[in-house]
Amino acid sequence: METILKIVFHGDNAANFRPGIESLLHQTHQIVSVSQGLDLSEEKEHFESADVVVGVALNQSMPSPRKMKLLQAPAAGTDSIDRSWLPPQAQLANCFGHENAISEYVMAALLARHVPLSDADQALRQGEWRYFAGRPGALRTELGSQTLGLLGFGHIAKTLAHRAKAFGMHVVVANRSPVQSSDVDQSFRLTDLHAFMAACDCIVVTLPLTDNTRSLVDQKALACMQTDALLVNVGRGAVIDEAALFEALKQQKIGGAIIDTWYQYPSSDTAKCSPSQFDFASLNNVVMTPHMSGWTQGTVQRRRQSIADNINRLSAGQPLLNVVK
Numbered sequence: 001m002e003t004i005l006k007i008v009f010h011g012d013n014a015a016n017f018r019p020g021i022e023s024l025l026h027q028t029h030q031i032v033s034v035s036q037g038l039d040l041s042e043e044k045e046h047f048e049s050a051d052v053v054v055g056v057a058l059n060q061s062m063p064s065p066r067k068m069k070l071l072q073a074p075a076a077g078t079d080s081i082d083r084s085w086l087p088p089q090a091q092l093a094n095c096f097g098h099e100n101a102i103s104e105y106v107m108a109a110l111l112a113r114h115v116p117l118s119d120a121d122q123a124l125r126q127g128e129w130r131y132f133a134g135r136p137g138a139l140r141t142e143l144g145s146q147t148l149g150l151l152g153f154g155h156i157a158k159t160l161a162h163r164a165k166a167f168g169m170h171v172v173v174a175n176r177s178p179v180q181s182s183d184v185d186q187s188f189r190l191t192d193l194h195a196f197m198a199a200c201d202c203i204v205v206t207l208p209l210t211d212n213t214r215s216l217v218d219q220k221a222l223a224c225m226q227t228d229a230l231l232v233n234v235g236r237g238a239v240i241d242e243a244a245l246f247e248a249l250k251q252q253k254i255g256g257a258i259i260d261t262w263y264q265y266p267s268s269d270t271a272k273c274s275p276s277q278f279d280f281a282s283l284n285n286v287v288m289t290p291h292m293s294g295w296t297q298g299t300v301q302r303r304r305q306s307i308a309d310n311i312n313r314l315s316a317g318q319p320l321l322n323v324v325k
Contacts, residue, residue, distance in 0.1 A: 001236035002315040005069075008046050010055030012268070017054065017074045017304045024308035027315055036268045038063060052311055058085050064242045067092070070314050074303050076155070077236065078324055079209045093310055097302030098294030099159040102234050105293035105307040106204055107163050107166045109232065109258045114143045144168030149200030151217070152207040152235065153179050153187075160204060172199055190216075197224040202232065207268045209236035219244035234293045237262040237275075246278040249285055256285035 007029050009018045018033055032050075034043040036057075044063045047053065052070045059082045065071070068087055086092060112118075116131070123130040130137045141191040148164045150157040153175040161171045161183035172186040173179045174196035178186040188196040193216070197203065203225070207213045217231075217240040225231070231254060233240055243262045248254050262275035280286050310320050 002027050003317070004044075005051040005311065005315055006049060007031045007052040007054065007311060008050035008065075009033045010038075010047065010053055011057065013056050014054045014074055016300055017307055021304060021308060024305060024312075026312045029311070030313070052314065054307055056080055058082055060085055070310060070320065072307050072310055073324075074307060076304060079236065091320055093320050093322045094324055095303040095306040095322065096155045097306060098299045099155040099297050101296040102156050102206075102293045103159045103163045103288075105260070106160055106232055106234060107167075109287065110143055110146075110148075110202060110230075112224045113230065114141050146170070146201040147172060147199060149174065149238075151196070151203060151204040153181075153184075154206060154208075155231070156206040156234065157204070158183070160206070172196065173210055193217075193221055194224040197221050198226065200229060201226065202230040204232040205235040205239050207235045207239050209238055213239045215239070215241040217241060217245075219247075222248045222254060224255045227253065230254075230256050230258065232258045232260075233259050242276060242278065246276070246280060246283075249280070249283050252285065256287075258287040258289075260289045261291055265291070 004027060009015055009031070015033060021031065032046045034040070034046055038044050038047055038286065047065055048063045048064055049067055050069060053065055053068055054072045054073060054074055056073055056075055058065070058071060064085070064087070066087055068090045071081065071086060071090055071092045073081065073092070076094050076096050076098065078092060078094055080090065083092060104216070120131050129135065132142065144167050147170040150160060150173045151172065153173050156172065161173070161181060164171050165183045170185050171183055172188065173184050174188040174190055174193055176190050186199070205217065207216070215238065219241060222244055231240070245257065249257055259280065263277065264273055264275055266273050275288065275290070280288060294306045306322065313320050
């Protein structure tokens with residue numbers, strides 16, 4: 001017999017996964033949505049008495065979720081969750097389902113550097129045939145001739161490697177543990193990070209933020225990159241040292257960067273903010289996007305199903321999926 005649960009969706013992020021969740025659940029549970037600040041009437045009580053909390057944050061400034069059996073993060077990253085604040089009986093689980101979306105974002109960003117459709121369009125509207133076949137100086141480069149470096153080899157990087165091989169790219173990986181994949185041409189251990197950085201035309205950071213990965217890509221690692229190489233961050237901002245990255249780009253020591261994950265984010269009180277203490281917006285060798293790479297309808301649908309699957313498993317007394325060790 002399945003247990004009836006109290007499920008609390010906490011905050012703006014979790015609210016995206018609330019619509020339609022009932023159709024995916026095997027039982028009729030009590031479902032409540034609460035604000036990020038938990039400052040409305042009865043919200044703290046709901047949070048404290050929840051069996052399941054769906055949310056991306058937990059810390060000692062928040063009420064104690066003393067009855068919680070599952071904290072289900074509707075995202076892959078759990079770096080805003082203080083695990084010491086989990087009650088002893090609670091499990092922490094996360095969701096993926098974003099790897100297809102992020103892979104499309106990365107490939108689109110890389111292709112744009114080799115196939116300048118927008119620039120060609122704008123020029124031709126002015127009568128300028130900038131990339132006209134046969135014109136001296138109009139030759140473009142090809143994505144398939146490039147070496148793609150993947151820092152980390154989780155869900156995102158594995159999907160990216162497969163996409164990159166379809167374009168004929170040479171794929172290399174740097175990872176903590178050994179890598180065996182038909183999509184990978186060469187692999188490095190993280191202890192050989194500098195050699196990995198030097199081997200790539202483009203490096204994509206896909207690592208989560210942990211004590212071991214914070215500022216892993218520092219000034220010394222950036223100095224190993226080729227002067228025309230590109231750095232893409234779709235992992236976590238702080239995996240790349242903020243000051244070192246800004247300086248490398250400002251001094252044009254590397255070819256450029258595409259940055260989707262940042263160092264400063266909006267809050268519930270401040271909707272607009274700079275993504276860094278440094279003026280990345282003043283640099284002409286950076287493409288800046290607002291942590292959007294994985295945010296698609298498909299990602300939300302897949303994660304909603306993952307959330308429902310774990311709730312169904314918890315209710316039935318079955319082992320949970322994607323438990324964060």
